[in-house]
Amino acid sequence: MTNMRSLMCGQVDESHVGEELSLCGWVARRREHGEHLAFIDLRDHTGVVQCVVDGAADLRSEWVVRITGTVRNRPEGTVNDQLATGAVELGGCAIEVLSRAEPPPFPLDDRSGDVDEVVRLRHRYVDLRREEMQRNLRTRARIVGAIRRSMDEQGFVEVETPLLIASTPEGARDFVVPSRHRPGSFYALPQSPQLFKQLCMVGGLDRYYQIARCLRDEDLRADRQFEFTQLDAEMSFADQEDVLEVISAAVDAAAGTVTGEAIGEVERMRWVDAMNRFGSDKPDIRFGMELTELTDLFVGTGFNAFTASSIKGIRHPGASSATSRTRLDDLTDSAKRWGAKGLVWMRVETGDDGELILNSPVAKFMTDAELSGVAQRLGAEEGDLLFLVADDWATTTHVLGLLRLELGRPPTDDGVLRFLWVVEFPLFETIDPDTGRPVPAHHPFTMPHPDDIDLLDGSPEQLTSVRSQAYDLVLNGWELGSGSVRIHRSDLQQRILDLLGIAADEAAARFGFLLDAFRYGAPPHAGFAFGVDRLVALLLGVDNIREVIAFPKTQSGTDPLTGAPTEIDAAQLADLGLRPLPPQG
């Protein structure tokens, strides 16, 4: 293999019996039996092999050693079935210590519970030796390789786009890099290669892709880091169907490296259906508990809290007896934190005459018709819990969507992969109450749905009902990525910019180079990007992308290993023409 070693630890088997081998690795464990016998478990990323020393072995955990010995079958009765190499051992070993090591700061086997993540991150180089981290990073590499091969095979050309780019005010908060040559001016690090990949289309690359690092200075979460990796792609002379097909193939290749099977045809759902049925634009469709429309049951109701424009409910089957009043109060508090005015819960019970009874503090404010309507609409059965929210449509769906996840979401590692295309996103999110202008839901270059273009001239209500040719890929309730068909005609682009209230000079200043480019022959094009970290995490069944990133940051954006972010010295600041403000307060 190399001059130093002849085989990897995990590869030693009965076919090597009689061979003298040199193996290198870390001392995983040692079992010493006095002056005459010692067992050393030698570990590298491929596994562990037992090495026998006929004497004392002056070794400690995690020392780095080179062991030379002869492979032999283990004596009868000492074969270890738990170990892949357990039928053989390296005998008559001579040991060369390559590096001594202090005791590891935390156990490297899986014997204890989860180690504090800060301790792991501070000593990430030790953490990475653990089998789980090796698996995660090596699987990640195979997934990225599969994605690359898939895109290559589909005729996409990998192009690197710049990391130091011009800041654009919309979207996420930029990370920013001061310019030494032009003090007071800054580069931004890309939130995504969005504009560059569209320039690639104008440039005739036809099909672009990149495994791209993206940076966004927003608050971190289990599925969000400052910097993350996307498969970014764009294709010319293509529509939404073409993009969905290409990306589905790439995701299928990625999933196949882990599951060994095809993901099949990816389901599709319109955005409006996702919101109505699941209260989310990234529904987790591994489980039911869908939202049920109840608004019409309460038209003209005497229950003041339910004189709302949108009333929906969910049913938690069989949950009543296992759910305490305290828990219900907690859920009500949660619903209020999420924006609801309140949460109505009902225990489904059976009366003496066998009739269903909805037991709830607010039942007395509802008519029998309303109560039976709720029970029937939700399909209530004895022992169920029902939850109702009455508010505007956005709040009702949002709160019940979150409640549904809180109550019914399966664990991340349940082994189920439910991919979903969410299509027909709205073109505009809302109408800004201050400016009266629509706010783009995706970005200003998103192509409206062809059937809705006439609505662009309509009322504000009509504007918010305009669908776009934007689409998201969702897996088990995580947004993997999004894309759209782009506007390539300057007249339509101008109409959208006018609607958004972006004046010509402003547009020129913000992304004029793209608009200029489009004047020189822009092919119709469409694209997509999905998060590699999230995909890898879900394929591995881990609920945190830090587990699939070699050197991640904490939730507050620090790196316990390097201490980043750090202050820089005065000379460096002066060189950049920067002076920190005095501390506030």
Next chain:
RNA sequence: GGUCCCGUGGUGCAGCUUGGAGUGCACGCCGGCCUGUCAAGCCGGAGGUCGCGGGUUCAAAUCCCGUCGGGACCGCCA
């Protein structure tokens, strides 16, 4: 910007509700014994600012306030 949870020898936990000597468990570490173990075993030992600061109290790991660090989430992430 906000809500909630966590912080006890190197690691993981218990102790906190109901204040009473740094009390306990497992692993690790150091030393000794040990010729077939494999989470080796047996014996002995060391190791602590109970995150930090303040308050209440005769007395605080324990109760209260603040703060720092970490995590989950809401907002935010075109």
